[in-house]
Amino acid sequence: MSDPATHTPQTTDLAADLASDEVHELSQLSSSALSQRYQQSLLGVFGTPQRVLVRGAGCHVWDADGKQYLDLLGGIAVNTLGHANPLLTSVITSQLATLGHVSNFFTSPSQIALAEKLLEISGAPAGSKVFFANSGTEANEAALKLTRRNTGTPEAPRTKVIALEQAFHGRTLGALSLTHKEKYRAPFAPLPENVTWIPAGDIEALRAAVDQSVAAVFIEPIQGEAGVKMLSARYLQAAREITREAGALLVFDEVQTGMGRTGSFFASTPVIPDVMTLAKGLGGGFPIGAMIVFGEENCARLTPGDHGTTFGGNPMACAAGLAVIHTIESQNLLEAVKTNGTWLREQLSGIPGVSQVRGAGLLTAFELAEANAPKLVSVALDAGFIINATDENTIRLAPPLVITQEQLETFLTALPQLIANA
Template structure:
């Protein structure tokens, strides 16, 4: 945006110029002005509507990734847009010295839909990694005694909990962690879904166990309800905290508000789909307040829980509930997995609701991502053989059919 402002408004010369530039020109200007932590952008996107987006050259794409499980209601949803605009025009930011009706209402709504017991509380942040940072910080409160300290945190192999230093210490992939060592060194990883390994690892020296009910970055690897129930029992018996990271799986993504339901942990973290595209994260602490909780002065955030973000969260939940999206997600996801299983070149399909993955027999997943993009579909590779799909929850089978119809030829052409 131009630096030149007048009484009549803001000079939009620079934005107008950029809006009419080609993808090639915009790519060059991106490379010269932004830190390249994400590499080269695949496209320059300029507009979205529903489950479609358009790039700077006018090409249309069916968004089957949803901003990595963020765009719950798709792009430009009228209610979400209206609620955000109205709230911003009324009260946009107040800092953490104050609260607002939207912050209180969203906290109460999250406690309601998570079936939180009396005394449970919510902390708002701005992202998933910040929510996990808050949760990790909280687990330090469960430190045991000088005579019997709790020094370890258990995480699962192939886990992904974020990229900031604390959350990164929980993330399994060595290539993410190694360049930034030393990290907090009290994390022990155990095989995901292995109840025996969990029982062997959790003892009186463990402060907390972090679990993603579905490991999205690992290729949509589901953990069974039996395993989650066992984790609840094991941690409770050992006096360790159980933390469910529902950053990717929460807010209806799997066909229920939370993939871990009905198992109730000590702590749950949320983000991504909660704001429908507006940045927000949350940590829910379940049960009556105790000595492991964060108290005044222990933690903070300037933007967390701001009125606009909380209004967005309320709008997302309202649409999910009033348009019966949970049932839609269950039915549409089941249909999608059945269709994918019949595509030549697909070796395996797994998922829940509209968080799904399929493995390729032999073709390269990154190559398929590139071919699909050229054909007008946005998908994601989690490794060399696995494709992840996390479209908006409002997507229809008719829209998904266009991808299913194109997929055999896309795979065969690799």
């Protein structure tokens, strides 16, 4: 019998033909026609797509009409290395040709290697461990289940969870229960958790809220969906001290801020929580989520059979995560992110119509003097720039970590006129 791992030119050609048969008709259509087909066949939870994108390279993408765009959103902080990164593409392709999926009955070298690397770069103490999922909301669901094991005693049960006002932790029911925005939660009430929200960044409010009845506190070090709202290092350290004193678990949601986005691998460094959740940039575009659990005592809270995932930690996703970390380290991207992010915010601060700028690394927000951010997104898109409005006043930028100052300069040069036209 022939070796099934052997790929002849004939089978390669057949695979290409099969793929092209599926998309050939659609690839001949305009963006407008494709958008209509989208609305006929996909559930409209995202509304109408702004464009139909067909190709990417580096920090640029192209739509079905051939128009080029500078991607300043990076798939919402996902495309760490840009689009079609040669190393990432090669690693994923090579892994798929070797071993693509094995289920959670087995493991693989790439899964073990990525777990060990995450423990290393997070400064995890001995006894810490990793759980892999497929997304940020899944990582937060796992964290929420783990924190439920911090039950307290029958005389003093721990039944509460503390989250921050303007927090966003995901859309599945458990993660949604932590998300602050009422319009996200209300249609799906009642939600499972007993959650109290407190003002973000207020140490005294945190101290007052965390007592013996609290099982866990969930914090985003930077609130990305809220408009890149910053929490100070002092606040994060105080959260660690307050939760430890009260016996509550501290969870840092670094889904958007992790993996070099802020110029450090993690925005919360050097504070060590009990649990950290990751996703987005970890796979550079390939779906993956992770929960890092710090310390033996916390790892013991979940035992075999308590949680699971079919696809989580599959060899391809873990190979992608390893490629992302390798590239960040080998190309010294953390320093580049710090330098370019600081320069970008300095330049934005001098642009007419910009009233405030904030951020860290290449996670940046700027507020407009007039409330027209959604219109600016549309005007910028027509001009070839992909940006995002988090509210009526605020624009968020989260470009690939490999973006250059020259590429950012094209946006900065165009921005005054874009604001004037919005």
